[in-house]
Amino acid sequence: MQKEIMNPIVLQRADPFVYKHSDGYYYFTGSHPIYDRIVLRRAKTLNDLNDAEEVAIWWKHESGPLSELIWAPEIHRANGKWYIYFAAAPDTNIDDDTFNHRMYVLENASENPMEGNWIEKGEVKTGMSTFALDATIFFHNDEQYYVWAQQDLNIKGHSNLYIAKMENPWTLKTKPVMLTKPELSWEIKGFWVNEGPAVLIKNEKVFITYSGSATGVDYCMGILTANENDDLLNPNSWTKSQEPVFQSCSENKQYGPGHNCFTESEDGKDTILVYHARNYTHLVGDPLYEPNRQARAQKIEWNEKGNPVFGKPVPDERWTPQTPEVL
Structure with missing residues (x-):
């Protein structure tokens, strides 16, 4: 039986990603607030992730395309190996106000991804030379x-x-197909973005959640839905929610929930939403380097149509830092 989830599940790790493996461990990664490394930890329960030992399995390069702003790693299992997908920027753009990230892949053949060697498999090239x-x-x-976020210079917005x-875990075999762009009022506050996609397949449907607007109090989640037998590369197969499905909740002091993923409960019976949020709105300094987006998790409910009901972000039950000091 799933124990009550104590939130936050990990402190100061934005863009959280949890992979529940057949070995009984939850593997956790997320953006380190200094953006200079990829970290990994594991535990048998979601509640134990916060105190689990964390290891840096990869560090940014001294220079070149993998040397700045290491963002949003995800750990996946494919073809009997571990893969981490992440974004990195070159050191050539650090003196201006633009981001120039590209997407990259690491591979590890070990049974335990906390061990062994992580090999750089290179950039996932999409055919578009943009953010x-x-x-x-x-x-x-x-x-x-x-599934990913990317800028098209001919479309208004950032991604x-x-x-x-x-074709394989680091190479595309079909051309990119755009599923959604920022256009609704709740997607374009501060920044025009659709980003942070996460996929959930259940009840004969395929769901893609994503996040919109700037990463402060306006950050929130939307959803795309397709039938599992539809052509997923056909944009017409997808229906886009016109309203956000998960957003800030002042009564619970949770602001800017988003950049989520999905996992399952310890008994495998429930779907768990994992996301980040802050518990205050007054940010000191550059919001990009404000570290207190905490990783959080809660159970998803389902309605009579077989669609997820996310509810509201639940209040904190654990201590959280209130200063911009990185733990």
Whole structure:
């Protein structure tokens, strides 16, 4: 039986990603607030992740395309190996106000991803030479899919969501197909973004959640829905919610929930939403380097149509830092 989840599940790790493996461990990664490394920890329960030993399995390069702003790593299992997908920027853009991230992959053949060697498999090239980030993968009908956020200079905004099939875990085999762009009022506050996609397959449907607006109090989640037998590379297969499905909740002191993923309860019976949020709105200094987006988790409910009901972000039950000091 799933124990009550004590939130936050991990302090100061934005863009959280949890992979529940067949070995009984939850593997956790997320953006380190200094953005200079990729970290990994594991525990048998979600509640134990906060105190689990964390290891840095990869560090940014001294220079070149993998040397700045390491963002949003995700750990996945594919073809009997471990893969981490992440975004990195070159050191050539640090003196201006633009981001120039691209997406990259690490591979580890060890049974335990906390051990062994992580090998750089290179950039996932999409055919578009623009800002790209927040890649995730999923498997459906014996095909591996790649979903990510990328900018199109001909479309207003900072990033749209795209999907493609993969030849292998680091190479696309189909052209990118745009699924959604920022256009609704709740997607364009501060920044025009659709980013942080996460995939959930359940009740004969495929759901893609994503986050919109700037990463402060306005940050919130939307959802795309397709039937599992539809052509997932056809934009017409997807229905976009016109309203956010998960957003700030002042009564519970949770602000800017988003950049989520999905996992399951310890007994496998419930779907768990994992996301980040802050518990205050007054930010000191550059919001990019304000470290207190805490990783959080809560159970998802389901309605009579088989669609997820996310509810409200629940209040904190654990101590959280209130200063911009990195733990």
